[in-house]
Structure formats: structure tokens, C-alpha cells
Amino acid sequence: MTTLLIVESNTPAMVTAGQAGAFGFVRAFAGFAPEVRIRLTAPYAAALQPEELRGVDGVIFSGSGVPWGVDTAEAKPLRDAMEIVFAEGLPVWGSCNGMQLGAVVLGGTVGDCPNGTEIGTARNIALTSPGTAHPMLSGRAAGYAVPCIHFHEVQSLGSDTVLLAGNDHTPIQAIACASGSVDFWGTQYHPELALADIGAYLRGGTFGDAPGLIDNLEVGDTDATAAAALGTSLPELANRTLELQNWLAHVRATRAALG
Template sequence: MGLRFLVVEGNTRGARQAHKEAYGLMPSESYAAVIQGIVGETVCDIAFPADPGANLPDAAGLQSYDGIVLTGSHLNIYDRTPDILSQIDLMRAVYASGTPSFGSCWGLQVAAVAADGDVRPNPLGREVGLARKLTATDQGRSHPLLEGRPAAYDAPAIHLDMVTALPGDCTVLAFNAVSPVQAAEIRQDGGVFWGVQYHPEFSLGELAVILGRRTEILVKEGFCRTAEDAMAYAQDLSTLDKDPARFDLAWRHGVDAEVLDPQRRTREIRNFIEHRVKTAKSARGRA
């Protein structure tokens, strides 16, 4: 019997449709495709808690899933608008359900706030393109979420906000020079969440599309000198996605196998499925 996942889309309708028009898939659809590429026989339902009147699973519905995954989002959680509050409430219900959960970027931030942590803009500014020199903490070196990662590694990333106050039962698993919380385990109300501030689900192609739509930000915040430079960077990433053997581009942008190899890039998602989802499914008697 295959696994059943709920993918929780963090974006509002307009943002996810814009992503689909540019990339061909909504972020939640892309995330579901990554999961199905890892597991194979898998059902992935999608929820849109940012939509007014969204039909969301109740407690029994959440418990019926083998795993729950939260995507990134364009929202800022400290704004506490209704489309954000509904996602925090859903995450609290996810904790209470006991269903294994995982999140990238916004997903980690929602999980932290739902467990009484806090998230604010990073005073060092935005992290764009790749999160560099991610390093496991002492606890992270032996934690199954980071199993297979080297001592230092890079990963696709784009975020301004970060976890600034840890929830009560939180273990930080990885950090870098930009953010002290790049990976974490959070325990709350009987549930266990694993999350990362970066995006192991992003291919370089998807990252290129996202950056290509944000050239103004890249120039305004000093990452690129001109819009043409920003578009050239996005194009290089897109080319490298199609042809990972382009050593010249990999060397130019400092992209190694931890990003280029899909199995290594998606390591945290694979570990979540192997060590949390499958284990919990067996413990629940669903194997």
C-alpha cells in the first residue's frame, strides 16, 4: 500500500498561479512531484489554507495522512493577516494530530510560530540563490534529518525572514553565517516537525524561474548590478539544470553535487520519508 501525503500550499491564489504560469506547476504541485519521484506509489492531496473558506481537513482527516508537508510562501508571518492565521491554526492541528510533518522555508516559520516561537526579518538581509556553508550543530550531526549530508553543504534558498525566537521544545540542527536556524526539529502537543529554512525541493530550473521574476529585488538589494546581470544569473542556473555537466557554469557559481545531484539535493525530504513517515506508518499499523 502506497503512502498518502498532504501538501499544504503556503501561497495565496494569485502567487501560486503566477508561479504556475512561469514554471508550469504551482509550488505545491512541484513539491508533490518531488515526493512522488522519491517514493513512487504515492497519493498527494493539496490544501490551500490561505484561501478564504478553504475546505481543510479536520483532526481525523489529518490523522489519515502518513505525512504532511508545508511549502514555502511569499507571505510574511508577522503580518498576521487572516490568510496567515489560518495556516498557523492548521499547523497547530497538525501537531495535535501526531502525523509526521515537514516544511521548507515558510513551512519552518509556520511550525515555529504555531509552537509559540517567533519569526522576524533577518537583520543581515535576504538569502538568495544558494544558502552557503550550511553546518550541522552537535545535535544535527547525529540527527536522521541530515543523514548523508557532509560537514558543510549548500542548498537552494530564497528568504528574508527567519526564526528569531525558538519554541520551547526545539532542537536546532543546522546553521550558517546568514541564519542561526537553518534546520530544526520542533515538538509540540504530541507532534514532531522537521524543517529547513532552505528549499531542498527546488531544482535549479525552478529556482531560476523564481529569481527571474525577482530581478528588481536582486538589483535593489545589491545582489546584481543590473537587471541584465540578474537575468543572466537566472539563465545560467536554468542552463545548469538542463545540463549538469556544464562545469564552467558550476565552477562560476560555486554549485556542487549537493545541489546538482537530485538525490543529494532532496536529502532532507528523503530522510523525512524514510525515518519519520515510513516508521510512523509502521508504528500505526498501516504497513
């Protein structure tokens, strides 16, 4: 039995208000791997303790809607948590804020998106040469589009971190690092979220009035016309969790190799 620990990267107040980054992962794994056991931890509520990693096969750092960057003093609880996890040598996944966090802990930098918020879908994503060979992106073809929303982005990578994919808006869309005890995969986009999740978030007013975009997001998972308007398609959306499925296979292979 595979056990995953999800690190909730929103604050307790945000989670209470219904903004929990862990929810998308719980639902995604319930859809394609319902046998997986899920545990939760929340460093903004209480510091991660090493004993929480006992019996855990892989760790996920969720996205987050906090206004601060992962390199700030406010984000220290998350950085501390990731350092503990990396020291244990466990496979780690990071989505959006989670990928940015991994990049910073591994020596990279983040900042505001120079091209503004990337919202709805990340479109026309191209694979780098390492990306075409990396198991995270097995099954992906150049030009894919996936749900996303972010106003910060990774702007440089540490020396051991590899760029796997990017697009014109955000050149660093997928990364990986395998160095020492570190086993990290991450995407700037959200393979765990449906378009409707992004639409519901926007409907709350966080990013202002975007009625046409919101309308398409709310029906785009099942409406081919709306999906096309967002730069994607129903078959592509049906495959949106591909990276997570690939990561889970990696987690299980890593566990098997350890005996």
C-alpha cells in the same frame, strides 16, 4: 501505500499566476518515490478541516512568496492549519515559510533577514551537535549548499525546538521538534526545488535584476561551472532531496510503529 497531504502556502491568486509551492514537492516525490499518493489543501482558499487528515501519513507545509510574515494576522489560516495537524500527531515537514510557520507555532519568533535576502543557494551550512545525530540530516556533511530563497527567517526557537543546522547568513537553517503530539522537521532552504526553479522565479522580476545569478541558476543543475559559481556542485545538487527522503523514511517508520 504512503499518503501525504501538501498544504499550499500561497494564496489562490498566486497559485493561479503559476506560483504554487506544492509543485516542487509533487515533482520531487515523483522523482524518488513515485508510489506516494499526494493530496492537496489550501488554507488561504478554505480552512483546513480535520477530516482532510483521514488516511494521511504525513503533512507538508510548502514555501510561500507572500510578503507577510507567518506571525501576522494575514497568516492565521496557515497557523490554524498547523495547529490542527500537530494535534493529530502526524509527522510534519516545513520548507522555508513552512519552517518559519512551525517555529512560530511552537513558540519561536521570525523577522526580516538582518543580512538581506538569501538567494540562489544557502552555502556552507554547518551541522550542530544535535544535527549530526538527527535522522533528517543523515548523509549530510558540514559545508553543504542547497537551493534557497527567503527574506524572512527564524530568529528564536521555542523551548522544545532543536537547532540542527545553520550558516553565517541565516543561523537557523534546519530545526526539529518532538514534544507531545508534535513531530516536526523543517528547513529554511528548499530541498524540493531545483536551481532552475529559483532562476525561473527570479526571471519573473520578483527580486529585481540579477542577470548573472539568474543565468547560473537556470543552467546550474547540469552545468558544473555554474554550480560552482553558486557554491555547490553537480553531485551535491543530485542529492538535494536528501532531507525529504529521510523524512519520508521517518513517516513510514512512524506509520509502521502504529500498526
